[in-house]
Amino acid sequence: MLKTFKIGGVHPPENKLSAQGEIITLPLPEQVIIPLSQHIGAPAAPTVKKGDTVKVGQLIGQAAGFISANIHSSVSGTVTSVDPVIDASGYPRPAITIKVEGDEWDEKILKEPLSQHPNTFTKEEIIAAINAAGIVGMGGATFPTHVKLSPPPGSTAEVLIINGVECEPYLTADHRLMLEHGKELIAGIELLMKALGVKRxxxxxxxxxxxxxxxxxxxxxxxxxxxxxxxxxQYPQGGEKQLIQATTGKFVPSGALPIAVGAVVQNVGTVYAVYEAVMKRKPLFERVVTVTGKSLKEPGNYLCRIGTPLAQLIEAAGGLPEDTGKVIGGGPMMGKALTTTNVSITKGTSGVLLMRQEESSRKENRNCIRCTKCVSVCPMGLEPYHLMLLGEHNKLEALEAEKVMDCIECGSCSYTCPANRPLLDVIRLGKARTGQMIRTRKN
Structure with a gap:
């Protein structure tokens, strides 16, 4: 019998429309806009100014603290501005705009990987290379990888868990990466095992x-x-805590991190980036992105440079269909609707979904009928209908007591609600406000 996590979950239609085609390399754009905040933590500090010329892989943003990440140029050309730009969240964020003038790579990047075995590198060499390359969690969380590989005092990693689940409907970038770069992924896993000191x-x-x-x-x-x-x-098996349950049978306690049960989880995209950083001295400046949708002419998986306009990916996949109702960054369950296609691909962009108008329109929101379907599908064992009620009335202390911070924002509750209640929307807002309250209290 196949393993899975123990509590809740749903099985939406998979719609893996782009699973069969090989990864396509996207042509270079005319201009890239590279955000300095593509990760959890402090934005990187720019190391270039307007008028500077840069090469592919050159450092253009220095990590500004332990929980931060380096940013590298994905193209060669001239820096035209270092100013805030509207990103996918709709807010202005610091970014570096570069006019593309070729594809000249930094001389330190190797065309062929080093011949030495992953086990010959020291733990310190591996973590230093990952840190220098600006690698973050590429499943969407974007937590700096070098931090994850340095467990806090008193904590010991016992097992490395690789997330190749890709349970979000429509997305297939990780699937294609596993099919086309299996050998490199195993080498990347060996490097991470050496860095963590684990045998499994x-x-x-x-x-x-x-x-x-x-x-x-x-x-x-x-x-x-x-x-x-x-x-x-079973969705959302790609969640860290759900994946740990499924593969090891261990439950991560409320409010704790995976390292509390001796586990470290890494996405397959991150593993591949680790392989390239150590074996090819290649910074993270490109990634595979799924571009998909039922009305799209050529849904596929595209290897594109960080900072590439999202509109260029859509054009490569056949252009924006007339019946598009929403453009979503990510998948339909956890992704977020975008107000414009004038945003850049970042390290955390796993997919772009073009949803038909008929599928993206919200149904009429009716009164809760107390069916508790949302409770039965919550993978964290929470009571979403109650959290929504508390969120609507801004009861932050009560939300904290009801463990709203444990919510992984998977959307299973909203998906299953027969009354079409916007459970996730309200809970997400309440969680954000509660988190802010907790941080203010600590300061």
């Missing part, structure tokens, strides 16, 4: 990706301590 890795992949499971099993046989674990198809 579990790669969790949902069973709708049998070809990826077979591909990684083939390469894992040549390495020590790496187990490929097929999982039952």
């Amino acid at each position: 890795t579990i790669v969790g992949i949902e069973n709708n990706k049998k070809d990826a499971i077979e591909e990684l099993e083939k390469h894992a046989k040549l390495a020590d301590g790496i187990e490929i674990c097929p999982l039952k198809i």
